[in-house]
Amino acid sequence: MQEFSVLIGGKAGFGIDTSGLIIARILNQLGYRVYIYRDYPSVIRGGHTFSIIRAAEEKISTHRNQIDLLLALNQDTADFHKSRLTTGSALIYDADSVKIDTGMGIPVAKIIKEENATEIMRNTCLIGAFCKACAIPEEILVKVLKQSISSEVDLNLKVALRGYSQAQLLTRLKPLTSKPLPILSGNEAIGLGLAAAGLNSYFAYPMTPSSGILHFLAKHSADFGLKVVHPESEIAVMLMALGAAYAGQKTAVGTSGGGFCLMTEGLSFSGMAELPVVIVLGQRTGPSTGLPTYTGQTELNFALWAGQGEFSRLIVAPADSEQAFYWSAVALNLAVKFQVPAIILSDKTMAEGGYSFDIATIKLPPEEQFLAWDRKDAYKRYLDTENGVSGLAFAPEKEAIIKINSYEHDESGITTEDPQITKKMQAKRLRKEKYLSEELRKYKVVNTAGGLDSFVAVVGWGSNAGVCAEAARNLGVRFIQPVVLWPFPLEQFKRAIEGVKKIICVENNSQGQLAGLIANAGIKVSERVLRSDGRPFTLDELEQELKPRING
Amino acid sequence: MGNKLDTYATNTWCPGCGNFAILAAIKSVFLSLAQEGLPLENVVLVSGIGCHGKIADYINVNSFYSLHGRVVPAASAIKISRPGLKVIGFAGDGDCYGEGLEHLIFAAKRNIDITMIVHNNRVYGLTTGQYTPTSPLNFKGRSTPGGTKELPLNPLELMLASGAGFISRGTSHGIELLKRLFKEAILHKGFSLVDVLQVCVTYYNMYEYYDKRVYELTDHNPEDYQQAVAKIREWDYNQDARIALGLLYKKQAPTFEDNFLYPPADPAVRNDLVKRILEKTV
Numbered sequence: 001m002q003e004f005s006v007l008i009g010g011k012a013g014f015g016i017d018t019s020g021l022i023i024a025r026i027l028n029q030l031g032y033r034v035y036i037y038r039d040y041p042s043v044i045r046g047g048h049t050f051s052i053i054r055a056a057e058e059k060i061s062t063h064r065n066q067i068d069l070l071l072a073l074n075q076d077t078a079d080f081h082k083s084r085l086t087t088g089s090a091l092i093y094d095a096d097s098v099k100i101d102t103g104m105g106i107p108v109a110k111i112i113k114e115e116n117a118t119e120i121m122r123n124t125c126l127i128g129a130f131c132k133a134c135a136i137p138e139e140i141l142v143k144v145l146k147q148s149i150s151s152e153v154d155l156n157l158k159v160a161l162r163g164y165s166q167a168q169l170l171t172r173l174k175p176l177t178s179k180p181l182p183i184l185s186g187n188e189a190i191g192l193g194l195a196a197a198g199l200n201s202y203f204a205y206p207m208t209p210s211s212g213i214l215h216f217l218a219k220h221s222a223d224f225g226l227k228v229v230h231p232e233s234e235i236a237v238m239l240m241a242l243g244a245a246y247a248g249q250k251t252a253v254g255t256s257g258g259g260f261c262l263m264t265e266g267l268s269f270s271g272m273a274e275l276p277v278v279i280v281l282g283q284r285t286g287p288s289t290g291l292p293t294y295t296g297q298t299e300l301n302f303a304l305w306a307g308q309g310e311f312s313r314l315i316v317a318p319a320d321s322e323q324a325f326y327w328s329a330v331a332l333n334l335a336v337k338f339q340v341p342a343i344i345l346s347d348k349t350m351a352e353g354g355y356s357f358d359i360a361t362i363k364l365p366p367e368e369q370f371l372a373w374d375r376k377d378a379y380k381r382y383l384d385t386e387n388g389v390s391g392l393a394f395a396p397e398k399e400a401i402i403k404i405n406s407y408e409h410d411e412s413g414i415t416t417e418d419p420q421i422t423k424k425m426q427a428k429r430l431r432k433e434k435y436l437s438e439e440l441r442k443y444k445v446v447n448t449a450g451g452l453d454s455f456v457a458v459v460g461w462g463s464n465a466g467v468c469a470e471a472a473r474n475l476g477v478r479f480i481q482p483v484v485l486w487p488f489p490l491e492q493f494k495r496a497i498e499g500v501k502k503i504i505c506v507e508n509n510s511q512g513q514l515a516g517l518i519a520n521a522g523i524k525v526s527e528r529v530l531r532s533d534g535r536p537f538t539l540d541e542l543e544q545e546l547k548p549r550i551n552g
Numbered sequence: 553m554g555n556k557l558d559t560y561a562t563n564t565w566c567p568g569c570g571n572f573a574i575l576a577a578i579k580s581v582f583l584s585l586a587q588e589g590l591p592l593e594n595v596v597l598v599s600g601i602g603c604h605g606k607i608a609d610y611i612n613v614n615s616f617y618s619l620h621g622r623v624v625p626a627a628s629a630i631k632i633s634r635p636g637l638k639v640i641g642f643a644g645d646g647d648c649y650g651e652g653l654e655h656l657i658f659a660a661k662r663n664i665d666i667t668m669i670v671h672n673n674r675v676y677g678l679t680t681g682q683y684t685p686t687s688p689l690n691f692k693g694r695s696t697p698g699g700t701k702e703l704p705l706n707p708l709e710l711m712l713a714s715g716a717g718f719i720s721r722g723t724s725h726g727i728e729l730l731k732r733l734f735k736e737a738i739l740h741k742g743f744s745l746v747d748v749l750q751v752c753v754t755y756y757n758m759y760e761y762y763d764k765r766v767y768e769l770t771d772h773n774p775e776d777y778q779q780a781v782a783k784i785r786e787w788d789y790n791q792d793a794r795i796a797l798g799l800l801y802k803k804q805a806p807t808f809e810d811n812f813l814y815p816p817a818d819p820a821v822r823n824d825l826v827k828r829i830l831e832k833t834v
Contacts, residue, residue, distance in 0.1 A: 028834070182833040196826050200816055201633065223825050225816035227632055232658040236625040239618065239655075243598075243629030246616050247637075269619055359830060367819065395614045395637055396593040403608070405617040406601070414561050415609050415617070 002057045004032070004173060005067040006130065007084065008123070009050030009077030012043050016073075018148065019123040020051025023071075024183055024354055025144045026127075026136060027055035031176030034183060035466075036354030037063040037536070042208075042292040048076045057176060061320040061355055061466025065538045068171070069134070071126050072098050073108075090170045092129050094122060104133065104168060111162045121159045124149075128163030134173040138164060184357040186350035186463075187212030189321035190254075190280055193328030195220065198367045200249040201227040203237040208292050209348040210254040210282035234259035238266030238277070245275040246404055248370065248394035250336055252278035257286050257299050264306045267341055271311025271429065273404045274382070274390070276335040276342070278328070283347040283462075285534040294534030295348035297462055297508035300517065303343045304486055310426070312433035314342040315486035319465035321355035326362050327483060333368040334439065338432045339389055345485065347508065349536040350463035373400065380411040384424060388431035437487040446492040450479035455501040456550050459525075461485065461514050463536060468506050471542045477550055485514070490521050502526045504549055508536060557582060561609040570724030570750030571671060574642075575607055577730035578669070582613065584735065585638075595638045598627040600652075602644035603678050603752075604671035621652025624659045627666045628808075635665075635809045638738055645672040649685040649707050660716035660743050662808035667737045667744045670707070674749075674789075675756035687756075688790045704789040711745050712784055712801060718744030719784070719801040723762050724751050729797060736799065742807050749795070762795065769798035777801070 004027065008019050017038060024034040032055035041047035052063045066086050072078040072093040078100050085091060091103025096110060106129045108122045115121075124145065131141040141160060149156050184192070191213045194202070202221075204214040214230060221228040227249070231237055237253050244251045255263065260281050270277050283299045285291035303315050316331050318324040328344055335342035373379055373391035379400035383390040390411075393400040403413030408425060410416045416425075447465070450458070450472035457478040460468030465481040472479035480496045482489055497503065503525045505515035510532040515525040527549045531537055537545075557579045565571050586592050595613045599605040601620035608615040618626045623641040631639045648656055648670050659666065675693065676682040682695040686707060690699035711719050718740045722730045730748065737744035749766075751759050765787075773779050780801035787793040817825065 025834075180834050182830040184830075184833055188833070192826055192829065196822060198816075198819070198822070201629070203629070220825070220829065222814055223817065224822060225814050227812045229629075229632065231625065231628075232654050235622070235652075236655055236658070239622045239625035240629035240632075242618075243616065243626035244633045246596075246626070247630045247633035249633045265619055266622070357830070357833070359826075395596050395634065396591060398591065398593050400593075401612055402614045403617070404615070405608070406619050407617060409617075413615070413617075414559060415606070 002174060002176070003055060005052060005054045005064055006069045006071065007050055007052045007067045007081055008071040008073070008126070009048065009081060010073030010123070011045070012040055012047045012049045013045040014049070014073055015120045015123050016040070016049045016051055019127060020053055021183065021354060022127055022144055022148045023130065024053045025148060026131065026140055027053065028180045028183060028356065029140045029144060030136065030173065031178040031180070032056060033059045033178070033181070033356040034354065035060045035063060037349070038352050040293055048080060050077060050081070059356060060470065061463070062470055062536070062539050065540045069130065071130055073122055073126060074098065090133065092126060092133060092167065094126065104170065106163055106166050108163070111159060111166070115155065115159050115162065117155055117159045121156055124156045124160045125163035128160035129167035132164045132167035133170040135169055136173060181356040181358050183354050184321040185212060185352055185354050186318070186321055186324045186346060187352065188216050189324035189357065190328045190344060190346065191216040193325035194252050194278065194332055195224045195226065196364060197329035197332040198250050199226060199252055199332060201241070201244040201251045202253070203229050203231060203240045203251070204254040205230060205234045205237050205259060207256045207259045209284055209351040210256055210280055210346065212351060213254045213280060234262035235266065238263040241277045242266060242270055242273065242275045245277055248392070250332055251276070252280065252332065254280035254282065256282045256284050257302065258289065260299070260302070260306065268307030268309055268311065269406050270341040271307060271313065272309065272406055274339040274429065275404065276339045278331050278335050278342045278344060280344045280346055282351045283345065291534040293348065295463070295508055295536050296532065296534065297347055297464065297513065298532070300345065300485060300513040303345055304517070311429055312338065312340045312436060313486060314340060314436060314484070315345060316342070316484050317345040317462040318350065318483060319463055319481060320350060321357045322362055323483065324350065325357070326364065329364045330443065333365060334436065336368045336370055337389070337439070338436050340432060340436065345462060347462050353463065375399070381413045382409060382411045382425065382428070384411060384428050387435040388428045433487055440484055440487065440489060441491070443484070445482065445484035445489040446496045447481040447483060448479060448496045449473065451476040452478055454478045455499065456504065457497055457500040457502070458504050458506060458546060459514065459518070460506045464506055464508060467537045467539055467542050470539055471546055474543060475546055475550060485517065488517060488521055493521070493523070497523065504529060504546065506537065506542065508532060557612050559610060559612045563610055564606065565603060566754050568753040569603070570673060570752065571604060571607065573724040573727045573730060574669065574671060574748055574750060575610060577727050578734055579611060580731050581734045581738065585738070590638065594636060595640065596630055597640050597642065598623050598630070599642040600644060600647035602647050602676070604642055604644045607642050621647045621650070622655070623648060624652060624655035624668065628659055628664050631664055631666050632809045632812050635813070639666045640738060641666055641668045643668060643670050645670060645674060645686050646676050646684045649705055657710070657714045660711050660714035663715065663717055663742045663805045664808040665742055667746070669734065669746045670748060671750045672707070672747050673752040673756060674758070675752050677752045677755055681755040686789050706784070706788050707747055708784045708800060712780065716745055717742040717803045717805050718799070719780070720745065720799045721747045721749065721797050723749040723766055723797060725759060725763060726797065729768060733799065740802070742805060765793070766795045766797050769796050769800070772798065774799045774802040
């Protein structure tokens with residue numbers, strides 16, 4: 001597979017993030033499918049930040065340790081990432097701030113000074129040099145810069161073209177025939193999927209890595225007719241969501257583990273009062289504040305068991321932007337249909353990573369509406385039904401008194417401590433999970449790929465599924481990704497492992513939480529490949545980890 | 553009182569509980585508003601957890617029986633979602649001035665058009681007698697047998713500082729005043745708060761204390777900030793002083809829910825938007 005990886009790095013505040021996106025868009029224009037890995041510290045200025053942009057002929061959602069081109073805006077970048085270079089790799093650096101005895105220096109500071117440009121344009125200069133070095137046509141550079149930069153476009157172009165003319169050809173990057181695609185972060189895809197499925201309200205308190213959803217939906221709120229509110233705390237977020245759900249709004253919230261801790265009392269209330277809400281839980285490295293801007297998959301168990309008492313819930317864990325778009329829409333649909341909380345387990349790698357996004361591959365299911373009260377008898381908010389789902393009325397409704405309750409309640413929503421009613425209402429709420437499981441049979445909730453006749457299966461979830469899929473394909477073994485994690489899709493999972501003698505679970509945590517869930521379902525997991533240092537597996541690393549386990 | 557507003561739930565408040573006055577007053581206000589043309593299906597009552605919260609079970613109108621301390625955010629979102637509704641929150645002093653205090657401050661700050669009626673009995677009743685944020689210094693409760701070592705909050709002063717546009721106080725020994733205040737608060741466009749010095753007969757019976765000290769405001773201009781400050785500070789919920797009842801402060805300001813009046817996009821518009829957003833990210 002034709003592929004190419006670029007790393008651009010510098011200090012936070014250098015515009016590395018935008019530069020990474022610009023490079024990805026340039027490679028996209030050449031017909032490549034791209035993936036962007038973003039690595040940055042929890043600071044506003046300073047520190048070391050970098051993006052790795054990997055481009056390939058086919059859809060990818062992981063990066064390699066090794067890179068083909070290093071773009072260094074400062075000494076740290078050259079020093080920290082030199083080891084990623086191999087024979088055939090190249091280094092382009094700002095000759096005015098990096099001292100190194102190899103690679104191609106560009107007098108970036110000098111150009112900036114001569115053009116009377118600003119510091120932030122240093123990266124534009126280096127991107128210009130990158131294009132020339134890789135034989136990327138000037139028109140593509142100009143087109144992408146115009147699209148990506150909003151202020152001082154002309155000056156940016158001038159600086160980029162100075163970089164372009166200073167550089168020498170290093171390698172010819174072959175243009176491909178595929179058409180360029182949108183590049184979407186996981187967060188944008190979640191926001192877009194929710195909006196496409198008819199979201200009415202979004203409540204969130206800023207928290208990495210989920211803030212991107214809040215920003216995206218706030219930006220587009222008026223167009224979509226969305227009510228987007230950033231309240232005083234995650235507790236307020238969750239309770240506002242439940243208030244909105246009571247008023248008939250399709251509602252979602254977004255947070256990370258710490259914020260989700262504050263939401264759990266409200267989550268349990270959602271289960272008890274049967275007020276549907278979608279919760280985006282963006283995982284990062286814990287416990288506690290942990291590594292706020294780094295990744296993790298440590299909250300599967302938390303999502304499974306969060307909240308006091310027993311109630312039905314849905315948990316989905318999409319792997320990339322396309323899955324995030326689709327499963328966010330499905331999560332909202334199913335929350336609405338079954339009047340349950342639905343958790344979208346995201347993680348920093350997926351939430352803030354960039355992915356080529358092909359909407360032509362996605363067919364969203366039709367939008368669900370709340371089951372309406374049939375008006376046959378006097379309204380009862382919690383009417384006990386076969387599947388546990390009661391018809392809804394929303395205030396103002398002349399013929400109905402709509403009472404929801406966090407206490408145990410009777411069918412009308414009036415508080416009760418009666419043992420018979422308690423038993424009946426608990427059964428009503430828990431019964432919904434069984435029907436939810438049945439509904440999920442209509443969906444492909446377990447993905448498989450790679451060597452389907454292999455006796456070895458690599459199982460990954462969330463963002464890890466991307467690297468697992470590619471590694472499994474390269475190593476000729478089977479790849480399995482359960483996208484729905486609760487209700488655990490036992491039937492489809494069993495089908496996926498037919499003929500498998502060895503299951504290797506790959507996770508970004510130190511205890512193997514999915515492995516535990518699979519084991520609880522009575523299926524043996526032979527090996528666990530775990531990483532919990534805040535960084536996702538790279539393709540090369542995972543292949544090294546898997547090889548002895550596959551052969552052993 | 554009108555049967556229409558009663559439910560089949562058995563009332564379990566202690567005989568003599570101040571909550572009965574609040575219940576009677578609000579039902580009377582609902583009937584009066586209904587007579588004046590407010591359809592009662594437009595009313596949503598939100599309550600917290602504590603003795604006061606049972607009011608959700610006792611009145612036959614739409615209700616949202618929330619968590620302890622979480623009346624305000626639920627009420628706020630109901631109002632944002634359906635601005636045509638009259639959203640009335642009932643909360644205890646524990647579950648509004650203590651747990652969840654931040655929500656009250658933010659609702660006042662946003663001037664969201666909800667009414668908060670605080671059953672301020674200055675003691676935790678349902679958990680059997682602990683101090684609250686408005687209990688006086690040295691209050692001997694079950695969690696503070698040696699007496700509290702902290703001064704109470706003056707919730708009205710806090711509300712004034714937070715930007716509330718309707719601040720008032722009544723007592724459970726003054727049902728006619730409660731009716732007036734509840735109605736005026738509900739009709740006020742913007743955030744409104746009625747602090748009700750409601751008496752817990754079992755754990756903190758203050759009827760006699762209040763009866764000696766309360767007086768109804770006359771000759772007070774609630775739109776005069778300085779007058780309002782003086783009356784709000786007259787009694788600090790701790791030292792002996794005269795206790796002013798009535799509307800203490802009032803101002804008009806833009807309301808928060810009016811920022812969300814755009815309609816939801818229909819599916820065709822939505823799909824088109826998705827397409828356009830995607831095109832921009834190529």
